[in-house]
Amino acid sequence: MGTKEGFIDVVGGKVWYKKIESEISKHKTPVLILHGGPGSSHYSMQRLNKLAKDRPVIFYDQLGCGHSDRPSNQSLWKLERFVDELKTVREALLLEDVHILGHSWGTTLAAAYLLTNPDGVKSVIFSSPCLSAPLWARDQDHNRKKLPEDVQQTLKECEENGMTDSEQYKKATKEFNKRFVCRLDPIPDILKEAAKFKGRQSYVTMWGPSEFHVTGNLKSFDCTERLNELRLTVLYTCGKYDEATPETTKYYQSLTPNAEFHLFEDSAHIPYLEEEAKYLRVIGEFLANND
Incomplete structure (x- = not known):
């Protein structure tokens, strides 16, 4: 496999990218990976490099996390700038034709x-999607009610008293995460290591203090009324225990022309680690069928 890394100038700083391809795969349509967060980096998703046996795989760390610059300018943390960043990355890497795989955020x-109707996108994979922050918040309210009473109470009290940076809130959040984010026990090392590459400022500004307490500038984001405008092949995936619930993910699918759905039966929010082999197979077959 050949690997190329570098930096691209975007509004607010430089973002890091990595492209992996082989002599055999380099002539196929590349897949561009959009990591979660905001601010989670590509790190935990790097095993998707195994897709490079069939096509180029491109990762990049969005501004504010990973190997990219981490400016402190709060005005940078808005959806429109990240859309512009994606356009810039695609132009800089000469991705005339491309598949897109986005996970979570x-x-x-x-x-x-x-x-924005860009040309040349052959297909998109919405992996554990958040296409409506209000629906996400509603689903997490339901999920929180499945937690032990004392955990629910801790979360409620910390949020009401402005203590979302406290140790007790973080501990209670871990109880949520092991049910609805990653069900592997022990937590994979790659997920633990990914924590040090996260960018907190963009996450808190745009989303909030936790997955289930949405207070940031994305809290009113909802594109469900426009999903019928998508004119490309779409694959929706999620885990059976996902915070991106199967019910809501299938609802998105129902609004989208030419859309498929796949459920990972033994996963929560991170099937690319929880069921790695199955995830790679499902994604690889979908991409091959849409070249």
């Missing part, structure tokens, strides 16, 4: 970008 970014 990466699906928010992918949808917002696609609704």
Whole structure:
């Protein structure tokens, strides 16, 4: 496999990218990976480099996390700038034809970008999608009620008293995460290591203090009324226990022409780690069928 890394100038700083391809795969349509967060970096998704046996795989760390610059300018943390960043990355890497795979917040970014009607996108994968922050918040309210009473109470009290940076809030959040984010026990090392590459400022500004307490500037984002405008092949995926619930993910599918759905039966929000082999197979077959 050949690997190329570098930096691209975007509004607010430089973003890092990596392209992986082989002599055999380099002539196929590349897939561009949009990581979650905002601010989670590509790190935990790097095993998707195994897709490079069939096509080029391109990762990049969005501004504010990973190997990219981490400016402190709060005005940079808005959806429109990230859409512009994606356009710039695609232009800089000469991605005339491309597949897009977005995970979690990466699906928010992918949808917002696609609704600008760019040319050359052959397909999109919405992996554990968030295409409506209000629906996401509603689903997490339901999920929180499945937690032990004492955990629910801790979360409620910390949020009401402005203590979302406290140790007790973080501990209670871990109880949520092990049910609805990653169900592997022990937590994979790659997920633990990914934590040090996260950018907190963009996450808190745009989303909030936790997955289930939406207070940032994305809290009113909802593109469900425009999903019928998508004129490309779409694959929706999620885990059976996902915070991006199967019910809501299938609802998105129902609004989208030419859309498929796949459920990962033994996963929560990170099937690319929880069921890695199956995830790679499903994604690889979908991409091959849409070249």
